[in-house]
Amino acid sequence: MNTEFEVAEALKQIALDEEIKAYILQHPPLYHSLLQAALRFIGGETLAQCAETAKSVNQQGTAVTIDYMGESTRDTGMAEQATQEFLGVIQTIVDRNLDSSVSLDLSHIGMVIDTELGYKNACILAKAAHDVGLEMMISMEGIDRTSLILEIHQRLCETFDNVGITLQAYLHRTPTDLENVLQLPGKIRLVKGAYAAPAHLAKFRGAELDKSYRQLMERLLMSGHPCSIATHDPALLDPVPLEFAHKFIQEQGIEQDTIEFEMLKGVTPERLQTMKNHGYRTRVYLPYGREWHLYLCNRLAEHPPNLYRAIADAAKYKYGR
Numbered sequence: 001m002n003t004e005f006e007v008a009e010a011l012k013q014i015a016l017d018e019e020i021k022a023y024i025l026q027h028p029p030l031y032h033s034l035l036q037a038a039l040r041f042i043g044g045e046t047l048a049q050c051a052e053t054a055k056s057v058n059q060q061g062t063a064v065t066i067d068y069m070g071e072s073t074r075d076t077g078m079a080e081q082a083t084q085e086f087l088g089v090i091q092t093i094v095d096r097n098l099d100s101s102v103s104l105d106l107s108h109i110g111m112v113i114d115t116e117l118g119y120k121n122a123c124i125l126a127k128a129a130h131d132v133g134l135e136m137m138i139s140m141e142g143i144d145r146t147s148l149i150l151e152i153h154q155r156l157c158e159t160f161d162n163v164g165i166t167l168q169a170y171l172h173r174t175p176t177d178l179e180n181v182l183q184l185p186g187k188i189r190l191v192k193g194a195y196a197a198p199a200h201l202a203k204f205r206g207a208e209l210d211k212s213y214r215q216l217m218e219r220l221l222m223s224g225h226p227c228s229i230a231t232h233d234p235a236l237l238d239p240v241p242l243e244f245a246h247k248f249i250q251e252q253g254i255e256q257d258t259i260e261f262e263m264l265k266g267v268t269p270e271r272l273q274t275m276k277n278h279g280y281r282t283r284v285y286l287p288y289g290r291e292w293h294l295y296l297c298n299r300l301a302e303h304p305p306n307l308y309r310a311i312a313d314a315a316k317y318k319y320g321r
């Protein structure tokens, strides 16, 4: 096992450690140092800051999706508060005339407290988004939640046509899940998968996972279903001399209108620009809030050299430069 792999796996465990997260939130000097590292990847701590970031991304011709960060809410009041905040996100998108969708984790709005609470809050948000012509994207969480998230998504699709879902290529079950969600309305966002998962259920990063991603991407693109190819992988997007996804789309004569390329804020913006230059719709995932612990750890885990940058960013808060 090489050191980088071990660091990545450790960071994925730390990402899910709620005690560490609570400790950081309760200790302002630590919180503010690490916030400097997180700011590279997030839209801000508040909705107002995030709306400003969104506006400037939109001005460069790229759409965004705004997520009020948080997951695994254990308290009903906090799940209701998160739902209200997401209603504020939808209203802000309308008021500021942003080119944006809304993204969320179902566990943030109550799914792990009670399935029906999660479903009810998701319905409230899907309806509010639908009424103003917005799309709502559901993120995919840890493997223990996959089935529940897909069930709730399916129920939402019985009433709404504006609710999309994220699928993780690293899970062995995903080819079957993809066939099921292709029967439903709403965008399908394909990602590799960020959470720690056991080997009998998921593939590790590497050639085998890249092959699965490519196969799922081909199936998705060929289906003509609205989709988001959400990866920064240069082998999938940008190998010399021709980009794999772009070449495949051109060879197969697939209409570009249903396809978008989506990347995370602060991660390889030049690759998103390349896809934009090819004429595709592009989108930046823009999370905001104080609950950035899991998100920051996952960004460091998937590219451990980011740790150097994070340490330098965090140190600036205390020592300046």
Ligand SMILES: Cc1cc2nc3c(=O)[nH]c(=O)nc-3n(C[C@H](O)[C@H](O)[C@H](O)COP(=O)(O)OP(=O)(O)OC[C@H]3O[C@@H](n4cnc5c(N)ncnc54)[C@H](O)[C@@H]3O)c2cc1C
Residues within 6 Å of the ligand: 138, 139, 140, 141, 166, 168, 189, 191, 192, 193, 194, 195, 205, 230, 231, 232, 233, 234, 262, 263, 264, 267, 268, 285, 298, 299, 300, 302, 303, 306
């Ligand atoms: C829009 C969007 C939504 C997502 N939603 C979810 C979700 O709901 N659930 C979930 O589990 N995961 C989600 N993810 C994360 C995803 O699963 C991957 O962990 C993440 O995108 C990195 O995988 P990759 O496809 O870029 O490929 P990788 O193989 O991880 O990376 C390929 C190359 O991209 C570059 N790169 C990738 N990540 C970074 C980084 N952090 N910093 C610098 N360079 C980097 C490097 O050059 C790397 O070699 C989402 C990702 C995106 C873009």
